[in-house]
Amino acid sequence: MDTLTLTPVDSAQPAPAFKDPAAAPPTPIENRLAMPAQNLFKFEQRQRRKLYAPSLWRTPWLARLVTFGGGLALTVYGGWQMYKVIDVGGVTTLKWALLALFILNFSWIALSFASCVVGFVALLSRRASAGLPETLREKTAVVMPIYNEAPSRVFAALQTIYEDVQATGLGESFDWFFLSDTTNPDIWIAEERAFIAIRRRLGPGARIFYRRREKNTGRKAGNIEDFVSRWGGAYAHMVVLDADSLMTGPTIVKLAAAMEADPDSGIIQTLPLIINRNTLFARVQQFAARIYGPVIATGLACWMGRDGNYWGHNAIIRTEAFASHCGLPDLRGRPPWGGHIMSHDFVEAALIRRAGYAVYMLPRLGGSYEESPPSLIDLSIRDRRWCQGNLQHSRVLFGRGMSWASRQHFLTGIFGYLTSPLWLLQLLVGIVIVFQASYFKPEYFTSEFALFPTFPRFDAERSLELFALTMGILLAPKFFGLLVAIYEPETRRGSGGVIMLLISTLFEIVLSALLAPIMMLIQTGHVVHIVFGFDTGWDPQRRDDGSVPLIDIVRRHRSHMAMGALSLVAGLLISPSLVAWMSPTIAGLILAIPISWLTSQRWLGLVFRRAGVLVTPEETTTPPIAKRGKALSKALARGEEDEVNAIVAIHSDPELRALHEAWLPTRKPRQRGAITADRAVAEAKIADAETIEDAVAWLNRGERVVALSDRALIGMIARLPRRADLQEAQAAE
Incomplete structure (x- = not known):
């Protein structure tokens, strides 16, 4: 079948009329922006732009004084009290080590506490948010990077957001992009099929585009960079989504209006709330994010001011500024410390701030949602990737020209993972000190001359x-x-009232206390693996609520359970009081397997929901956009086309095949003798196949990708008969 002739669409002009919306080109005409890689360690003050609206730049000195001054004062006080605890009878080397570890860990929670005090006060004086603007002057692209996601979910999500923006009456100011980095051939073809369907559902006026990269250079950051470099010149701003993002139309419109009203803004971040979660583990996260998250986020927003951070999604970005100043270099050396910068969002925020643009958060805007991992194992998989990215920031921390607040964001990310091994070390040093006092003759007289011996004792009352x-x-x-x-x-009514809020909070605290030691060992393992040079890789995230098989849970947590049992036995041999002191940690580790299994169960989460425990206002009164997104996702999933074998789909659907071929990038003619192994094998297998069923059975995943990327091989696939047709023809002969 002849391929369709497609005329590129100009992103600055109204879409040309196509009888079939699916026949329109998948992408608009390119409008390029240069996005050079930045030098992290070379920057001069004259490179920083001048401010267009200096009146908007108010430094939140009071919030910073309370946060950092209060955190420092608490750390000094806590450190002094710890010194008095261990000073009974003199301070040994191990006690000094215990003091140092305590101060490092205590300073982290003291700073968080002081920041939350600021957020708490600010939330009690909440102001009403601004209404919708009447018009928007500039064009905004809404981009959704996707990587081996279920097409029914992501296409339903973007359509839902699109419909909500259209309902504001300002939909003409937005274009919509699926930016695919998908490597699974079945999902790739399913994406194209879903793209054809969404264009037909929304009609010819919907400016929705789809682009798939053949090489995933730079991962998500590279995906966004490719979009900016090719089409960024047509858009003043871009709203970056995640594959699990939902944002209401008013929220997106208000972000665009805020960007237009503030010529110095570079990135404006929202506070995404977690929704649509059903497993017990995810519901605990959902409740915590909804009830405690606003206090934490508001405190951060208050002290950060215009020196804020970026979380990689559910935010709006000034496109030209991003292109000019946020190109990421590769770090010297091999992964996990070198190579591509994994946690790119923190670095992009620091670079755009270095250039003189503001980065800030609007935590009270609302209408911004995301999902969370459904189980502890899923969280640990994602957490390992984040751990590597945040530890990588130690190589960016001293970049030239960055604001002190940007460096603080890097330190926050780094210590977010280092606290786990530091906590473990603090526990181990404490155990060794008690063990030394119980089983070994203490070193009463140190190497220094002293009239009185040094006893390894503690001040029990002050310790409590x-x-x-x-x-x-x-x-x-x-x-x-x-x-x-x-x-x-x-919030009170939506969470079931005061009594249910208290019950839910108590349950969350208890379960979080049991999960904390498990996460401590998981994160310590991540840090150790990265320190010893093991790269994380890039795996797609599991987003559904399916339960984790028990065998996987046992395999993942058996070492944690063994560590808990060992700690219990050792504690009993050393001192019963030590076991009492460590009981929350020991209990969490011994129960790691049942806790992980139970919290991953969807049915148990639903039991808690029906009982009114861990309920959030977004569950009591589901936001219309979440309701619509879920219904549309279910409707699309009923077609069961998310993972249909790609070879079968292309063979059986001539229209899909024609569009797929038309959307493949133009290639230079292959030079004679330049034959890759994958292509040669794929061609040989297809040529040897008598039926399409043979080709499906013989081609592995990599060979299917090659075959679907080559028009000649697609033609060979199209000519293969079905086995039933071949048998019928042979019988007729």
């Missing part, structure tokens, strides 16, 4: 007081979030 202070500071952000939720009528 310090423990209470630490727990209070650790739990205070949850308490602040609970108070705000009770204070706000909609």
